[in-house]
Amino acid sequence: MMRSRFFKWFILLFLILPLSPLSRAVAQKVEALIGREVLNFTLPSTHDRLINYAEEYHGKHHLIITFFPAAFTPV
Amino acid sequence: MERHQRDLYLYERFNARVAGVSRDDVTILKYWAKSLELTFPLLSNTTGFLGSFFDVKPTKELKYYPLFSRRTVIIDKKGIIRYVRDDVPDYKGILLFLKKLNQEEAKP
Amino acid sequence: MKRNSLIILFSVLSIGTWLSGCATTETSKQVPYRLSSQGTVIWEDEFEFIPPPPDWKLLRVEGEGDINFGFMRTDPGSYPSLTTFAYDEEPFGCSTKFEEREKEFFKRFLFNAIVQFQILEKRKVQVLGQEGLEVTVEGKDPIKREKVRSKVIFGKRGERVVGFYITQWRPTDRSYDLSAFDVFDKFVHSFKFLKKSFYETL
Numbered sequence: 001m002m003r004s005r006f007f008k009w010f011i012l013l014f015l016i017l018p019l020s021p022l023s024r025a026v027a028q029k030v031e032a033l034i035g036r037e038v039l040n041f042t043l044p045s046t047h048d049r050l051i052n053y054a055e056e057y058h059g060k061h062h063l064i065i066t067f068f069p070a071a072f073t074p075v
Numbered sequence: 076m077e078r079h080q081r082d083l084y085l086y087e088r089f090n091a092r093v094a095g096v097s098r099d100d101v102t103i104l105k106y107w108a109k110s111l112e113l114t115f116p117l118l119s120n121t122t123g124f125l126g127s128f129f130d131v132k133p134t135k136e137l138k139y140y141p142l143f144s145r146r147t148v149i150i151d152k153k154g155i156i157r158y159v160r161d162d163v164p165d166y167k168g169i170l171l172f173l174k175k176l177n178q179e180e181a182k183p
Numbered sequence: 184m185k186r187n188s189l190i191i192l193f194s195v196l197s198i199g200t201w202l203s204g205c206a207t208t209e210t211s212k213q214v215p216y217r218l219s220s221q222g223t224v225i226w227e228d229e230f231e232f233i234p235p236p237p238d239w240k241l242l243r244v245e246g247e248g249d250i251n252f253g254f255m256r257t258d259p260g261s262y263p264s265l266t267t268f269a270y271d272e273e274p275f276g277c278s279t280k281f282e283e284r285e286k287e288f289f290k291r292f293l294f295n296a297i298v299q300f301q302i303l304e305k306r307k308v309q310v311l312g313q314e315g316l317e318v319t320v321e322g323k324d325p326i327k328r329e330k331v332r333s334k335v336i337f338g339k340r341g342e343r344v345v346g347f348y349i350t351q352w353r354p355t356d357r358s359y360d361l362s363a364f365d366v367f368d369k370f371v372h373s374f375k376f377l378k379k380s381f382y383e384t385l
Contacts, residue, residue, distance in 0.1 A: 029130050030159045038150045039128055043118040044101040046108040051094070051116055053154075062091040062176055063150045066079065066164055067131045069142040071099045071107035071117075080277040084342075085385065112277070112287070167381055174385055 078166045080113050089173035090152070096120050098142055129159070151176055215243070215252075223373065226252065230270070233373035235366045242269065254370075258360060263329055263352035266363045268370065272380075274337070274346030281316040281337050284344045288335065289320070293350065298322030298331060310338040310371060311345075328355040334364060336371055341383040347371045 042052040057063045079086075079093045086093055093115045097104065101119035108117050120126060126133075126143045133141030147165075149158035149172060158172050216226045224234045239254040253269025276287030289300060300320040308317045315338040323330045333350045349367040351359055 030161075033130060033148070033156050033159050036156050038154050038156055041125055041128075043096070043120055043125065045094075045116040045118050046101065046105045046113070047116045051118060057092060057150070057152070058154050059152060062089070062152050062173060064079070064086065064091055064093040064169060064173075065129075065148050065150070066076075066093070066095050067126055067129065067143040067146045067148075068076075068095055068097050069134050069136075069144065070097055071103045072110075077275070077277060081273070083277070084279070085382070170382075170385055 076111055076113055076117075078164070079115065080111070082166060082170065083115060085170055086173065089170075089177050091149075091173050091176075094118050096125060096143070098123055098126070098140070129156075132161075149173070149176075225377065229377055231373075231375045231377055232370055235268075235370060239366070242267065256363065258351075258353075258363075260357055261354055263354070264357070266349065266351040266360070268347070268349035268363075268367045270374070271346040271348065272340070274335075274344060274348075276344070279342055279344060281344065284337060285316060285318055285335075288337075288346070289318075292335070292348075293322065293331065293333070296322070296324070296331065298324050298329075300333075303332075308336065310336055310347075311340065311374065311376070313339055315339070323355065325355070329353070330355050332359050334367065340376060340380050343380070343382055347374070 038053065040052070040054045040058075042050050045051045053063070076095055079095070083093070095104075095113075095115075095117040097117070097119070098121055099107075099119060100121060104117040104119055118125075120143075123133075123141070123143070129146060129148055131146045132144045134144050136142065145162050145164070147158070147160050147169065148156055149169065151157050157176065158169075160168070216224050219225055219231070222233070223231050225231050235254050235256075239256045242250070242253040242255050244250055244252070250269035250271045253267055255265065255267045258264040258266055274284070274288050275291040276284045278284040278287060285305075292300070300322045302318060302320050304317075304319040306317055308315050310317075315336055317334065317336045319332070319334045321330065321332050329352060331350055331352050333348060336347045338345050338347070347367070347370070349364060351363055353359060
């Protein structure tokens with residue numbers, strides 16, 4: 001009985017352990033993005049026109065994009 | 076966003092541009108951009124597809140309209156994603172990275 | 184029994200390996216300044232200035248954001264009787280031109296206090312070895328019966344605007360102590376950069 005209880009805890013431990021590198025999973029996803037080609041996008045902008053990535057930036061400028069939750073919040 | 080505006084002249088020196096993206100409607104973004112006197116564009120991505128492409132984590136606050144969490148990416152002029160960082164932008168880090176990109180370009 | 188011991192040992196080693204990735208050692212907090220033989224303060228090997236008298240307490244802000252550092256003095260009298268002055272490497276605003284930066288800055292200055300500022304004086308001054316802009320303002324809150332007198336001096340570090348400010352709070356019926364502003368002026372005029380900023384080395 002002690003042996004089966006022990007093994008239960010042991011299995012539980014090995015189920016929990018892989019959860020720890022959640023941050024590692026995020027880091028791996030970030031690494032997967034780097035080196036990837038960006039998709040061409042068109043979005044409405046605060047400059048009263050649609051902005052298309054290929055027309056505005058591709059081949060001309062590097063582009064910094066900051067994603068943020070909402071207007072009127074600190075970024 | 077004000078920090079981006081403050082560093083804009085340096086971004087331009089490194090041949091870079093900046094844009095902010097959220098899931099807000101463009102009208103709200105225009106009011107905000109005007110209040111901050113931003114000269115660079117904010118883009119409205121109500122469907123969230125661009126955030127999905129860049130693996131931006133959704134926030135937990137609004138269950139049925141998840142917002143973007145903070146993430147900054149840099150795409151070089153060839154269209155390749157070169158830099159990804161979560162949370163508040165590392166503005167000095169961005170400038171150092173742009174300097175590095177510029178130096179790479181300058182090499183024959 | 185032996186098998187169980189081996190399993191336990193293996194589990195402990197696994198947890199240990201996992202935890203070792205998270206371990207950090209606490210670094211001791213170092214004082215960010217030292218005194219020179221001339222009696223000036225050298226702050227993080229970056230700035231040098233004449234310190235205020237001992238009744239002023241040091242203010243420090245951890246991390247980026249507000250002011251870099253400053254000094255505060257509680258003045259005699261009823262609340263609020265407080266004077267603070269500070270150096271700010273990145274005062275609120277974006278412009279590299281003083282006049283525009285001044286307008287941007289005062290949109291946010293003492294925002295939480297909700298006072299309306301009136302410009303008492305605005306003039307060009309010499310600061311950090313070149314031309315700067317000095318603005319003296321006063322704000323009043325008639326409901327709380329408080330007033331504040333501030334002087335903001337904008338200067339340049341390379342291409343970027345830096346700021347020095349002093350604010351002195353008083354109840355509406357009490358007078359300001361302008362000697363504190365002399366201490367501030369001495370601090371500003373003695374202020375020197377000992378090395379180039381991050382932006383100047385880009």
